[in-house]
Amino acid sequence: MQIDVFTLVPHAFAWLTEQRPVATVLGRELDLQLFGYRDTTPLANGQVDDAPYGGGAGMVLRVDVAAAALDAVYGGVPDHRVIALTPQGRQLDQSVVAELAGEERVTLLSARFEGFDERVVTHLCSDAISVGPYVLSNGDLPAMIVLDAVARRLPGALAEGSGELESFSAELGGGLEYPHYTRPADFNGWPVPDVLLSGDHARVDAWRREQVR
Numbered sequence: 001m002q003i004d005v006f007t008l009v010p011h012a013f014a015w016l017t018e019q020r021p022v023a024t025v026l027g028r029e030l031d032l033q034l035f036g037y038r039d040t041t042p043l044a045n046g047q048v049d050d051a052p053y054g055g056g057a058g059m060v061l062r063v064d065v066a067a068a069a070l071d072a073v074y075g076g077v078p079d080h081r082v083i084a085l086t087p088q089g090r091q092l093d094q095s096v097v098a099e100l101a102g103e104e105r106v107t108l109l110s111a112r113f114e115g116f117d118e119r120v121v122t123h124l125c126s127d128a129i130s131v132g133p134y135v136l137s138n139g140d141l142p143a144m145i146v147l148d149a150v151a152r153r154l155p156g157a158l159a160e161g162s163g164e165l166e167s168f169s170a171e172l173g174g175g176l177e178y179p180h181y182t183r184p185a186d187f188n189g190w191p192v193p194d195v196l197l198s199g200d201h202a203r204v205d206a207w208r209r210e211q212v213r
């Protein structure tokens with residue numbers, strides 16, 4: 001799968017590319033390309049945003065800047081999914097993640113300040129995704145959330161089996177995962193449930209399924 005991210009700060013993604021599971025699949029199942037709007041802006045002095053028509057606070061990412069960025073990489077609007085990251089988008093959940101992980105190529109557009117000129121969303125993008133009903137300062141964390149969540153779904157990203165029995169998985173009926181415990185078996189009088197120390201795999205399995213919410 002290829003994921004292209006358009007951002008004002010490509011270097012912000014360095015940390016993520018060193019972390020598993022993204023690091024594990026990079027260069028294998030995942031090809032990640034980062035593009036900076038400033039590198040292709042048609043405006044002077046690296047300008048990428050402008051004051052909003054109608055007045056008001058904040059700056060808006062210009063449509064000509066986003067179009068030039070897409071043009072430079074794809075020679076126009078590509079035919080794969082181009083997704084604006086915006087609070088107004090469809091909310092990300094595990095089914096959206098699975099859908100994205102099934103794509104061959106996806107482009108993510110990040111904005112900042114007041115966000116995108118609406119024509120970026122309506123004319124340059126195929127769809128829009130929100131990572132939740134709250135406002136972040138820019139689209140880079142949302143892009144990283146999408147990247148991490150999608151990378152986990154790619155072959156070889158996780159240790160065998162560890163992605164199958166987790167929260168929101170079909171295996172758990174879409175529910176939340178059961179609790180985990182590790183040593184010590186008793187800390188401060190807070191014991192681990194006896195069943196987990198029993199060595200009886202059938203009982204452990206039954207207990208875990210009861211705990212799924």
Ligand SMILES: C[S@@+](CC[C@H](N)C(=O)[O-])C[C@H]1O[C@@H](n2cnc3c(N)ncnc32)[C@H](O)[C@@H]1O
Nearest residue numbers: 085086111112114115130131135136138139142
């Ligand atoms: C400060 S936000 C803009 C908020 C916008 N003025 C509003 O009130 O909806 C700047 C940028 O951060 C990104 N962003 C912020 N919150 C987001 C969220 N919940 N999901 C996806 N992207 C988000 C988007 O790219 C957005 O354009």
